[in-house]
Amino acid sequence: MYSPVLQTGVVEDAIEAFLTQLVDAIPVLLVGALFLVLAAVVVKVVLYVVKTVLRRAFPGESPVYRQFIATIVSVFLWFAVALSFLSVVGLEGIAASLGTAAGFVALGVSYATSGMIADAVAGVYLLRDPDFNPGDRVVAGDTTGEVVSIELRKTRLRVEDDTVVRGNAEIEKKWTKLDDYA
Numbered sequence: 001m002y003s004p005v006l007q008t009g010v011v012e013d014a015i016e017a018f019l020t021q022l023v024d025a026i027p028v029l030l031v032g033a034l035f036l037v038l039a040a041v042v043v044k045v046v047l048y049v050v051k052t053v054l055r056r057a058f059p060g061e062s063p064v065y066r067q068f069i070a071t072i073v074s075v076f077l078w079f080a081v082a083l084s085f086l087s088v089v090g091l092e093g094i095a096a097s098l099g100t101a102a103g104f105v106a107l108g109v110s111y112a113t114s115g116m117i118a119d120a121v122a123g124v125y126l127l128r129d130p131d132f133n134p135g136d137r138v139v140a141g142d143t144t145g146e147v148v149s150i151e152l153r154k155t156r157l158r159v160e161d162d163t164v165v166r167g168n169a170e171i172e173k174k175w176t177k178l179d180d181y182a
Contacts, residue, residue, distance in 0.1 A: 032089040039081040047074055064152065065124065115169070119153040122172035126150050137178040140171040144178070 050073050054066040079102065086095035110117070126132050127150055136147045138157070143164050145157035155171050157164045 028089050035088045043077045118169040119167045122168035123152045126168055126172055131177050138175050140175040
């Protein structure tokens with residue numbers, strides 16, 4: 001049989017249990033909120049220091065490279081803050097699972113983008129090399145031409161009336177600068 005008295009007792013018990021758990025969770029949530037505020041301040045200060053150091057270390061470089069490094073640092077910092085927040089509020093298991101999953105995703109992404117990363121690293125080396133500049137005549141592999149531009153991932157060479165684009169990793173492996181008077 002249906003009993004309305006029994007039904008209202010269950011609802012009242014559920015509401016009472018919910019409110020008790022909510023009151024018990026308030027200190028943990030306040031600590032978590034305080035942690036997030038402090039972490040945000042620390043992250044902002046660290047990013048300011050990183051950007052300042054990059055600006056001073058690479059004054060003549062394109063801001064794209066400095067922003068790229070600062071963005072990578074920012075992503076790692078905020079991810080660490082998120083995992084730490086989960087631990088602070090008592091969700092250590094979720095934090096551990098997310099950290100492990102992120103590690104596997106990062107491994108897959110790094111493997112998938114290894115060629116692009118190799119080109120970017122080689123591009124930084126080519127940009128810093130005093131012997132490899134726009135206007136220089138070089139031999140890179142089977143291509144002989146004038147360096148038109150050096151970008152993060154690729155270099156453009158003028159070969160007769162054409163523009164040849166090569167990945168920086170391919171060029172950085174072995175290139176030869178031709179004499180200006182040759």
